[in-house]
Amino acid sequence: MEKLNQEISLKMNQICKAYPGVKALDHVDFELRKGEVHALLGENGAGKSTLCKIIAGAQPMDSGEYYLFGEKITSLSPLEAKNKGISMVYQEFNLVPYLKIYENLFLGKELMHGPNRDKKAMISKTKEVFQKFGIDIDPELRVCDLTNAYKQLVEIAKAILENAKVLCMDEPTAPLSTREVNILFDMIHSLKKEGVSVIYISHRLEELFEISDRITVMRDGQYIKTLNTNETNRDELVKLMVGRELSDEYPKRNVEIGGEILRIEHLSTEATDIEDVSFTLRKGEILGFAGLVGAGRTEVMRALFGIDKKRSGDIYIKGSKVEIRNPADAIRHGISLVPEDRKGQGVSLTLSVRENISLVKLKELEKYFSIERKKEKELVKDYIEALSIKTPGMEQLVKNLSGGNQQKVAIAKWLVMDSDIIILDEPTRGIDVGAKYEIYMLMNELVKRGKALIMISSEMPELIGMSDRIMVMHQGRLTGKLEADEITGNKEIQKTVLEMASNDKAKEV
DSSP states (O other), X not given: OOOXXXXXXXXXXXXXXEETTEEEEEEEEEEXXXXXXXXXXXXXXXXXXXXXXXXXXXXXXXXXXXXXXXXXXXXXXXXXXXXXXXXXXXXXXXXXXXXXXXXXXXXXXXXXXXXXXXXHHHHHHHHHHHHHTTXXXXXXXXXXXXXXXXXXXXXXXXXXXXXXSEEEEXXXXXXXOHHHHHHHHHHHHHHHHTTOEEEEEOSOHHHHHHHOSEEEEEETTEEEEEEEGGGOOHHHHHHHHHSSOOSOSSOOOOOOOOSEEEEEEEEEESSSOOOSEEEXXXXXXXXXXXXXXXXXXXXXXXXXXXXXXXXXXXXXXXXXXXXOOSHHHHHHTTEEEEOSOIIIIIOOTTSBHHHHHHGGGHHHHEETTEEOHHHHHHXXXXXXXXXXXXXXXXXXXGGGSOHHHHHHHHHXXXXXXXXXXXXXXXXXXTOOHHHHHHHHHHHHHHHHTTOEEEEEOSOHHHHHHHOSEEEEEETTEEEEEXXXXXXXXXXXXXHHHXXXXXXXXXXXX
């Protein structure tokens, strides 16, 4: 058995991995030290997630050398990886939806009292783990009833329960608000003190400067450079990551905002706790929605789109009162919704890129009881190019794309409808800085064409950088509103929005 310096938890040399039509990893080197947070940075499709899957035993490498705690690894299953001290928090949730939280945490490793499962002990241990996060949660809730943010916290708690020595975290903060991110970072700092090594993947560059010790940049499946976090800056990382300079993170636009296109009056819902929500949306406007996890932002949009049934309230489009009982009504009235749950609602993983993008447009592509394939392919090709979707071809299955490119497909699917009102729920979640810029440019182009956008985002700088106005929600109600002249990029405004979202400094709406 070959041995390495024991202060090095993990070392990989010249790792290669290929999928049909894609070279995911091309002779990649990577090293992880004991008790460090080592960030992996790169555009979507750079190979970050693939490298972590190899580390966690979820994928075999084609060639290269892999050393774990001094031992040379030739093959590794996920169970063997866990037994050796590796846990993986995947970008897509790996939970059993109809089991309870505590059942998910102890699945396959149940605590026993004699011949029976010790339910009381498992619930107690679950509460103990979540208390470290400052989260008060009922362990007997079913996972399917949780928001994406709480599902993510369950994933992280499950990894911590396994007493991991190496913890791989793939976009762990994507569904979290600023407050939950701070809670997570406190936990990571605690794990570092215990000697746990963390591999941290995130497209939020500001997070990397706060949490990481070193950063390895990847591009197109290749290793580019490893830097000490305290010796680099955002501009250098972006240039290494995308191979070019981005002059302005939030591209400026000069669009004349027109008249009212949508008005919501006193909206309340039956199944969710939305109460008396009123707002307007104008032609050519990007209206941002801020709030903590569970504030009700997504639920308002689901009601507007006809997914959730409203208890009361009125919806006006272009001055006329309309009834939206289901998504078909919403689409007919010129509303599109890009949902936050990419895997569950945004795309069909087993369909091709072409089939996903053209899915909601099939009726218009139909002629003489068949689909006009030439017209369909031209349409899909335009959106693949417009959103820079990295795919070997339009027939590639969406499940074989990186998470960020799956998100782009989800956006493209609804943009083909050419709706007047477009709701974007966390549109840049899991998307790298270069791809985000492309989405922002597309948003600017849409409002230039007279479209009206509603954007929900948990990233405060993004809301401030892209919104014309910002509505703030807390516990199902609007608690604040910022007009254009109040929106700036300074930290004081971010603090004000957070206070509104916490209902500590509510403004009259």
